[in-house]
Amino acid sequence: MAKLKSLLDLEELRKSIVAARDPSKLCITICSGTGCHAYASEKVAEAFSSEIEQRGLSGKIDLRRTGCHGFCERGPIVVIFPDEICYLSVKPEDVSEIVSETLIHKKIVERLLYVGDDGKPISNENDIPFYKSQIRIVFGDNRLIDPQSIEDYLALGGYAALAKALFEMTPEEVIEVIKKSNLRGRGGGGFPAGIKWETTRNAPGDAKYVIVNADEGDPGAYMDRSLLEGNPHSVLEGLIIGAYAIGANQGYVYVRQEYPLAVDNVSVAIDQMRELGLLGEKILGTGFDFDIIVHRGAGAFVSGESSALMTAIEGRVGEPRPKYVRTAVSGIHGRPSNLNNVETWANVPLIIKHGADWFRGVGTEGSKGTKIFSLVGKVKHTGLVEVPMGMPLREIIYDIGGGIRDNKKFKAVQTGGPSGGVIPESLLNLPVDFDELSKAGSMMGSGGMIVMDEDTCVVDVARYFLNFLADESCGKCIPCREGIQQMLVVLNRICEGNGTDDDLEILTDLGDMMRDCSLCALGQTAPNPVLSTIQYFREEYEEHIKNHRCPAGVCKELINYYIDPEKCQACMICMRNCPVGAIEGGKNIVHVIMQEKCTKCGTCLEVCPPRFSAVSKLSGVEIPEVAAGGIKVR
Amino acid sequence: MIKLLKRWKESRTMEQDLTKVDEIVDKYESNDESLIQILLDIQNEYRWLSKPILSRVCDRLDIPLVRAYHIATFYKHFSLLPQGRHSVSVCLGTACHVRGANRLLDRVTQAIGIEPGQTTPDEKFTLNTVNCLGCCALGPAMVIDGEYRSNLGAKELAEIVAGAD
Numbered sequence: 001m002a003k004l005k006s007l008l009d010l011e012e013l014r015k016s017i018v019a020a021r022d023p024s025k026l027c028i029t030i031c032s033g034t035g036c037h038a039y040a041s042e043k044v045a046e047a048f049s050s051e052i053e054q055r056g057l058s059g060k061i062d063l064r065r066t067g068c069h070g071f072c073e074r075g076p077i078v079v080i081f082p083d084e085i086c087y088l089s090v091k092p093e094d095v096s097e098i099v100s101e102t103l104i105h106k107k108i109v110e111r112l113l114y115v116g117d118d119g120k121p122i123s124n125e126n127d128i129p130f131y132k133s134q135i136r137i138v139f140g141d142n143r144l145i146d147p148q149s150i151e152d153y154l155a156l157g158g159y160a161a162l163a164k165a166l167f168e169m170t171p172e173e174v175i176e177v178i179k180k181s182n183l184r185g186r187g188g189g190g191f192p193a194g195i196k197w198e199t200t201r202n203a204p205g206d207a208k209y210v211i212v213n214a215d216e217g218d219p220g221a222y223m224d225r226s227l228l229e230g231n232p233h234s235v236l237e238g239l240i241i242g243a244y245a246i247g248a249n250q251g252y253v254y255v256r257q258e259y260p261l262a263v264d265n266v267s268v269a270i271d272q273m274r275e276l277g278l279l280g281e282k283i284l285g286t287g288f289d290f291d292i293i294v295h296r297g298a299g300a301f302v303s304g305e306s307s308a309l310m311t312a313i314e315g316r317v318g319e320p321r322p323k324y325v326r327t328a329v330s331g332i333h334g335r336p337s338n339l340n341n342v343e344t345w346a347n348v349p350l351i352i353k354h355g356a357d358w359f360r361g362v363g364t365e366g367s368k369g370t371k372i373f374s375l376v377g378k379v380k381h382t383g384l385v386e387v388p389m390g391m392p393l394r395e396i397i398y399d400i401g402g403g404i405r406d407n408k409k410f411k412a413v414q415t416g417g418p419s420g421g422v423i424p425e426s427l428l429n430l431p432v433d434f435d436e437l438s439k440a441g442s443m444m445g446s447g448g449m450i451v452m453d454e455d456t457c458v459v460d461v462a463r464y465f466l467n468f469l470a471d472e473s474c475g476k477c478i479p480c481r482e483g484i485q486q487m488l489v490v491l492n493r494i495c496e497g498n499g500t501d502d503d504l505e506i507l508t509d510l511g512d513m514m515r516d517c518s519l520c521a522l523g524q525t526a527p528n529p530v531l532s533t534i535q536y537f538r539e540e541y542e543e544h545i546k547n548h549r550c551p552a553g554v555c556k557e558l559i560n561y562y563i564d565p566e567k568c569q570a571c572m573i574c575m576r577n578c579p580v581g582a583i584e585g586g587k588n589i590v591h592v593i594m595q596e597k598c599t600k601c602g603t604c605l606e607v608c609p610p611r612f613s614a615v616s617k618l619s620g621v622e623i624p625e626v627a628a629g630g631i632k633v634r
Numbered sequence: 635m636i637k638l639l640k641r642w643k644e645s646r647t648m649e650q651d652l653t654k655v656d657e658i659v660d661k662y663e664s665n666d667e668s669l670i671q672i673l674l675d676i677q678n679e680y681r682w683l684s685k686p687i688l689s690r691v692c693d694r695l696d697i698p699l700v701r702a703y704h705i706a707t708f709y710k711h712f713s714l715l716p717q718g719r720h721s722v723s724v725c726l727g728t729a730c731h732v733r734g735a736n737r738l739l740d741r742v743t744q745a746i747g748i749e750p751g752q753t754t755p756d757e758k759f760t761l762n763t764v765n766c767l768g769c770c771a772l773g774p775a776m777v778i779d780g781e782y783r784s785n786l787g788a789k790e791l792a793e794i795v796a797g798a799d
Contacts, residue, residue: 035772072769072770075771219728219729219731221766222766222768298674298705299711315670316669317705317708377728452732577788601737603741
């Protein structure tokens with residue numbers, strides 16, 4: 001393709017792409033995000049490709065591998081356009097039937113449709129309850145676009161916002177619009193993006209930098225990955241607009257090397273942009289020069305912190321530094337550097353295109369627009385959901401997420417990753433936005449939302465996060481390095497049944513100290529998972545400490561597996577499966593777990609046939625004695 | 635720990651072809667700002683960072699060796715010891731954790747016979763834990779040589795171990 005040298009060139013190219021496309025043509029789209037890929041979506045795509053060829057339909061049907069659609073629980077997802085018939089959990093062996101029934105005979109394969117609670121199948125993707133209450137302004141194009149095709153992005157109006165900014169607006173006007181929209185950073189703290197941009201623009205210095213933070217390290221959160229993988233151009237368009245507004249000529253995408261597909265797709269996108277002249281010198285014939293470098297992160301949670309990330313871009317170890325001077329003023333090589341997260345950048349083209357008032361039309365007083373959450377854990381419909389700010393937790397978890405798996409009881413939801421907190425059932429009506437979550441002792445974070453049921457022990461969850469943070473603390477400042485370690489000592493003691501009456505006070509004191517004294521946000525927010533669980537689930541801590549009982553039956557040292565002799569039918573299944581040979585008994589002789597040999601792996605509980613349900617977990621009670629020599633099955 | 639140190643000492647004198655190292659450094663135009671990127675490419679190519687490799691990189695970039703070791707020991711992706719031919723990573727992300735990732739990890743350690751972070755003596759398997767694979771719907775999840783698997787049982791794991799070359 002020839003370089004675009006003017007606004008007219010861009011619009012002509014767009015027109016020619018749109019004109020060459022027939023919206024009524026059959027198109028099979030297959031979700032190829034990492035989740036669906038793990039469910040072997042590529043095999044499904046290959047099966048479609050060979051089936052189309054075998055039936056001589058090449059040219060009549062388009063095949064498109066798209067980014068993540070969000071409903072990961074039921075992947076691989078196949079949507080057939082123009083009718084948008086959505087098939088879920090598609091396997092390669094279903095492909096032949098889909099082609100002959102749906103594509104040739106225009107009939108729907110009912111068994112692959114989503115079936116609602118009323119038993120009625122739903123054929124259109126948008127009518128599925130999971131999608132129905134969502135507003136997918138940022139994430140919605142993922143399902144329409146092949147991430148490696150800039151034509152697909154242009155066909156949907158891509159880079160029109162960039163053109164608008166370059167040709168109709170001054171940099172100051174762009175910043176004004178972003179400020180007015182009150183777009184707040186989607187990476188964690190929720191700092192207003194427009195104010196940050198203005199600081200960087202006004203900071204002294206000729207060379208300035210803009211950076212995409214795609215070092216998404218929160219365990220259980222993968223929306224930035226799916227956005228960068230599925231629609232890289234939307235993020236990059238936002239970045240160029242930001243660079244124009246701030247006055248930067250060099251940009252960086254800092255992306256974890258653990259996200260190989262995101263690295264690939266963003267690199268391909270950058271090459272395509274250079275080819276079209278959307279990057280490089282004199283973009284679209286204006287006087288604006290800009291280019292982007294992809295920097296892969298090598299695996300360190302703390303490197304997602306702004307000053308640490310910038311140090312890593314300089315080729316040194318990514319540790320944070322004290323920020324008496326903000327990175328917006330002194331960042332990469334001591335020059336003004338503006339860092340925003342993937343989702344924040346992806347919102348920028350939309351705001352420029354539709355205006356600040358449009359963006360402010362959705363959301364709450366203090367938090368405008370939408371937010372993508374990764375709804376995971378013990379929820380029925382695991383996936384990525386984009387909802388207006390202010391939607392109550394209950395709606396997200398029950399209406400979109402379909403409630404708790406296996407008809408268990410809801411216990412808590414954890415938001416904000418290791419820096420966030422746990423929210424109990426009593427706060428389920430909480431409207432989700434930056435300020436409400438902070439008030440409840442948690443935070444928005446990057447948008448992880450991990451649902452927990454009655455089988456989850458909150459003390460164990462607190463310990464889990466502290467373990468994670470102990471591993472990830474860079475060790476530069478003492479409050480974080482030692483504080484996390486000491487909190488972990490106390491939590492381990494509680495989980496092992498050796499807690500003392502002072503332990504909760506010690507944890508609270510340590511937490512307060514770390515909040516006040518740590519160098520960076522990692523240490524300052526590290527106590528949150530512990531403090532919020534103590535706040536809302538104090539009784540559960542006390543059960544561990546006073547009664548040596550783990551009510552959820554999770555903490556290994558506090559539980560024992562037990563086979564009820566009344567229920568055991570001596571089927572030998574648990575005996576054969578026990579990895580350490582800790583179960584005695586025999587044919588017609590009731591099985592008994594030798595507690596001293598048992599490693600508490602839980603295999604016996606998992607394999608015991610549900611019609612017997614003889615194995616159970618005991619906590620805080622004596623294990624009943626079983627007569628020596630074995631009991632015959634009745 | 636002592637075993638690890640011994641292996642590391644032995645590894646320092648291993649003969650290695652460093653042509654690829656030079657090619658990678660050339661690709662980044664010997665720019666020391668790209669040190670992390672260079673080491674990532676070398677790790678992916680050689681599957682570990684030996685002392686001769688790190689010395690060569692630092693000579694070519696004209697930087698002290700300690701800078702490379704600082705990076706190689708700070709980031710999780712780098713390994714100072716040879717890695718197994720097959721890589722197994724068990725996800726311990728929060729979503730997997732609440733769905734029983736620890737029980738899966740127990741099964742995996744039992745099947746392969748090593749703890750996370752270790753390599754089997756025959757250099758067949760390296761077992762690692764990771765903090766989130768980003769496929770939470772599969773949880774508890776693991777990756778074996780790039781292939782994602784969901785909650786494998788003891789029997790399936792034993793078959794995989796027996797079937798690997």
